Amino acid sequence: MSLISAMNPTAPITDRTQAIAAARSSAVAIFIGVAWGIVTTIYLATAAPALMESAFAEAAQTDPNVAGMEGMAGAMTGFVVIWAGLMVVIQIVLGLVQWFKPNIVIPILFTVLVVFGLGSALLGLMGPSAQSAAAGPMWFTVLGLVVLVVELVLHIAGIRGANAMNKMRAVDQDVF
Template sequence: MTNWIKAANPLSTIVGVDEARAAARMSSVALWLSAAWGAVGFAWMMTNLERIQTAMSAAVAAQTEGQSAKAAAMANSLVANGAQTTLIFAGIIVAVQLVLGWYQWTRPNRYIPIIFLLLSAYALLTDVFGIVSAGGIAVEATVMNPAWRTIVGLVVVALCTLLHFAGLRGALNLDKTAG
């Protein structure tokens, strides 16, 4: 267990190929953790699909109030299947993360950690900025995004960012020792 803790630490010193491989595999752990969180979100959306669709329709109705009937009809057509489309994309993203996590585990490389470090850091920054600019988590809590999902999501994204950074350090170290 100590080796995994050391591998997950983005500031630890990497000595040898085995430690570098273990650190590079932290990006796989981050992808699987993110996929697990995505699966939780997928399940939550499945159980609340009707409520989400109703909330989306109400939001569109409020935003198109006072506009022409044509504009309102166009906006309603855009969200008619919005929740189902979001569900499909969420499932695809979970599947891609699982596959890329497996690939990074079996063939550690630097490209997957670079891409997902950038994506997770961007997600973390935009989430925090969104909460700060909205006035706090209580403002963010809606039918489509309850406060518990926001808080746990921030923790997962922050942890994944650190694990992808550790994975990148391990992958770069593997490149040095191989070349």
């Protein structure tokens, strides 16, 4: 079974090779997230400062408490870019761990995070802040949602593969 066919979360898993390939699909999902994280970090570093400045300026017109805080947008953007870069590095490390030593903890953790991200993104699209000046372009949001859905499918396959590996390991220990 190739890695591509193992990425199908409904594919049967009958031997250890298939289980490892399925568990590694979670690592592939993490690396897709790394690629999207790099794109997002570049976007945040280039387009976000201007969007934040305009959002602060718009908010300052209606809220006197925000007046004078326009200068904070640059510092906030810098922090967000550094944070996004740090998250990319952490994803790389966890993706490598999942690839070389597949386990069930990492796919479960990332499944929870992806579901949270999907929920947050979808609720954000429906809320009153969706029309905010700080909102990114629609293509960016839609592409992010597509990436999250693909990651979710791959993490589910990863959970199935890691679970099958654990069952096979338990059977091997019972035999000896």
